[in-house]
Amino acid sequence: MPVKCRFCERPAFIKLHYPKMYLCPEHFMEYFERKVKRTIERYKLLRPDERVLVVVSGGKDSAVTAHVLKKLGYSIECLHINLGIGEYSKKSEEYAKRQCRGLAPLHIVRVKELLGKGIGEVRTRRPTCSYCGLTKRYIFNKFAYDNGFDAIATGHNLDDEASFILANLMNWNTQYLAKQGPLLPGEGRFVKKIKPLYELTEREVVAYALASGIEYHMEECPHAAGATTLEYKSILNDMEEKRPGTKINFVKGYLRKKKLFEAELEEYELGKCSVCGMPAQGERCSFCRFWGRSEELKL
Numbered sequence: 001m002p003v004k005c006r007f008c009e010r011p012a013f014i015k016l017h018y019p020k021m022y023l024c025p026e027h028f029m030e031y032f033e034r035k036v037k038r039t040i041e042r043y044k045l046l047r048p049d050e051r052v053l054v055v056v057s058g059g060k061d062s063a064v065t066a067h068v069l070k071k072l073g074y075s076i077e078c079l080h081i082n083l084g085i086g087e088y089s090k091k092s093e094e095y096a097k098r099q100c101r102g103l104a105p106l107h108i109v110r111v112k113e114l115l116g117k118g119i120g121e122v123r124t125r126r127p128t129c130s131y132c133g134l135t136k137r138y139i140f141n142k143f144a145y146d147n148g149f150d151a152i153a154t155g156h157n158l159d160d161e162a163s164f165i166l167a168n169l170m171n172w173n174t175q176y177l178a179k180q181g182p183l184l185p186g187e188g189r190f191v192k193k194i195k196p197l198y199e200l201t202e203r204e205v206v207a208y209a210l211a212s213g214i215e216y217h218m219e220e221c222p223h224a225a226g227a228t229t230l231e232y233k234s235i236l237n238d239m240e241e242k243r244p245g246t247k248i249n250f251v252k253g254y255l256r257k258k259k260l261f262e263a264e265l266e267e268y269e270l271g272k273c274s275v276c277g278m279p280a281q282g283e284r285c286s287f288c289r290f291w292g293r294s295e296e297l298k299l
Ligand code: SF4
Pocket: 083, 119, 128, 129, 130, 132, 133, 221, 222, 223, 224
């Protein structure tokens, strides 16, 4: 006899471990959307009238973020950054296009066309993921700022956040630990950044994509192999299995204690990049310095 949904007669589609319950697809989707709404309200992520730019990678998390924000009535547009990583990026762009069709306007920025080289093609000592992150963050912020968006939404889920906090604790990166959370407020040319899936696990995001028929790119980026965050995710998954609620309690505990790290935050004066006008620690911002820009990037 199949197990029934807690709220109706239909067979269960998922067993949630925390809180423990069985749900059918419809009631699971309702539960998921309610949880996103509560996250937005609890952390004051968005006002109803704000214009949101959702950064869609072609993967599940950002696609689900766009889908749910739209369903909750927010005014969204999407941005896909094609990183120029061969076949992987080609497929990611195809998925992003498919995900946004009929949902929201999609803007596409291609790193290789814009900067001459794709991610992974630059000769540098800097790790690929490090300059990839720098490039993505700069592009989506610049795009949002130049086009008057009030917020940038990314698809980070509870597993991403918990593993990021754990990794930074293991290395005592207090500067990073002082600045994480579901909301990074906007300031000057930095547009507000929000994470609506902050309290939802990766497993729940996969289940939501499945229940709502969202197709997504399942391949990992070739540069992700061996990333330590994957190890931390696996440790946290083992702990969650033994003690359901480990991840959410860890992340909520961190948010309560974040002030301890804020006290260690090094204050430094930010100037203005002489090339693009974005905030910079030196004469040029890290993006213009890394890519050797002498002209402002036009998006
Ligand atoms: Fe960029 Fe790939 Fe590294 Fe992710 S894994 S930061 S997409 S290079």
